[in-house]
Amino acid sequence: MIVRMSKYTLVVLASRREEVLQQLQDLGLVDITITSQELSETDHNLISQIDAHREAIEHLGRLIPDGEPYDTGTEAFEHYKAARQAISTIEAELAKQQKGLAEVQPWGDFDPEKLRQLVEHGIEPELIAEAAGIQPPAQTAIQLPDRNASQIEARITELEADQKSWQAVLARAAATLPKIEADSEALKDQLQFSQTAQSGQGAADDSLVVLEAWAREADNEKVQAALDATSSLLYIKDRPTPDDQTPVELHNSKIARPFEFIGDLYAKPRYGTMDLTRWFAPFYMIFFGFCLADLGYGLIIMLAGIFLAIKGSGGMKAIGTLSIYCGAAAVVFGFFAGSMFGIDIKAWFPAAQKIFFTSNVLFASALALGVFQILFGMTLRAITTARAYGLQYALSTIGWILVIVTGIVMMIPPMLGIQLGIPKSVFYATGGLGIVMMLFLNNPGKNLLVNFGGGLWNTYNDITGFLSDALSYIRLFAIGLSGGVLAAVFNDLAFGLSPDIPVLGQLVTLIILAIGHGLNLFMSTLSSMVHPLRLTFVEFYKNAGFEASQRVFNPLKKSNKL
Secondary structure (H helix, E strand, O other): OOOEEOOOOEEEEEEHHHHHHHHHHHHHEEEOOOOOOOOOHHHHHHHHHHHHHHHHHHHHHOOOOOOOOOOHHHHHHHHHHHHHHHHHHHHHHHHHHHHHHHHHHHOOOOOOHHHHHHHHHHOOHHHHHHHHHOOOOOOOOOOOOOOHHHHHHHHHHHHHHHHHHHHHHHHHHHHHHHHHHHHHHHHHHHHHHHHHHHHEOOOOOOOOOEEEEEEHHHHHHHHHHHHHHHOOEEEEEEEEOOOOOOOHHHOOOOOOOOHHHHHOOOOOOOOOOOOHHHHHHHHHHHHHHHHHOOHHHHHHHHHHHHHHHHOOOHHHHHHHHHHHHHHHHHHHHHHHOOOOOOOOOOOHHHHHHOOOHHHHHHHHHHHHHHHHHHHHHHHHHHHHHHHHHHHHHHHHHHHHHHHHHHHEEEEEEEEOOOOOOOOOOHHHHHHHHHHHHHOOOOOOOHHHHHHHHHHHHHHHHHHHHHHEEEHOOOHHHHHHHHHHHHHHHHHHHHHHHHHOOOHHHHHHHHHHHHHHHHHHHHHHHHHHHHHHHHHHHHHHHHHHOEEEEEEEOOOOOOOOOO
């Protein structure tokens, strides 16, 4: 759900602006609207430092920590920069020395001083090279080496020792990574404060500054108490309006919270609309399981998710929990699809063949899921519209839902041999009511002719859009089927290509199985992530009337540096 916000208009003495902002920063509950689009020199410097810290965090996160951590993040970061620069220089020098070594090795073990003396006595370099058995490329002058292989190898050994010592510095900086991350957060807070200090609208000959601020409704008492205690400040509290760029923060249950990661890949919902996270979460989980549809692969993803949920922190823990959900769905669908690592497990349960899904059932289920999610999204859009603007603005969408549901109930059960016993007049009445609502109630306040014309155009768009959206869900069936076929192919290759030689045959089989199923697991998992994302962000979001937010709630705060 979307956290409810309160709007504050702050009137501050211009001379006390930074002091007031520091007090709000210490409070950590108020988001000040940044109005200045220009970056000062300080801002540019902070952005450069933040980028450098981000690069350091990414690099050090790939290293194995070792050694005693540095006392501060600043000290660790400075040593990191020095080490990276030194290692870069050493690597360039090593490449040069390796090239030089390859050039002098044909000369054998020689004394560079004697070569120099020979040249001083008038002996041509070409003669020396010929005596040494060196054949230079055509039209290339002979360059006598000034060092032998032993000397270059000694220099390489020296450089490698220096490189190793600098790598130890990096490993020690990696052990100080939490302090570097804390410094990075502090820099971001400084940048936010700097930009906030340049924001606001001047008033009373610029002696006053008017700031727009936001806070959670749940924090109103704390915020108002802090504002009341702040000198040189007046404020007005109000509710957000549809014209405001209200910042958004989500608060969902523990079950739905991991799926916020999925929603954030697109955008957060606009304030005043509906948070769709808890509504698309079960669909995404089901779609993932439908696409992967393998019991064995699902178990692997579940185990990986359990490991991340236990060992990970922050975002990785949420991804681990999400993997557990999606892996469990793949296990369930894999069982009913009768597939485990490409092995048909239906034969293991001869007395329960009816519980397994056939290809026809999977195809029909994919379409049925799609139609259901589309109708569910349209229902959510009607509810959101009715709450925001009144029921009359949702009647057109409700009419379209009535037409679709009536058509489905009227046609599908007889096709399956099911007789509902409902008179056709009921279907005609319900469908007719829906058509009237679609054609004549789509734009409240307009006359019937305008509504009818707009209704016809909307009906055309709705019909073509509904058909294309519903057919998009066939991809669930296709992806699940292709993954199972590839898994079976790798099994056949593993057992068909292995030689009839003890031990060697089993080894070849294991290698083919490991590589084949590894590739298939990667590709199938990627497809099972991407295609449900598309169905969520395109088909479901469109039919649910999703509107993206332009702003995320980011209160002015001060990080607790380690």
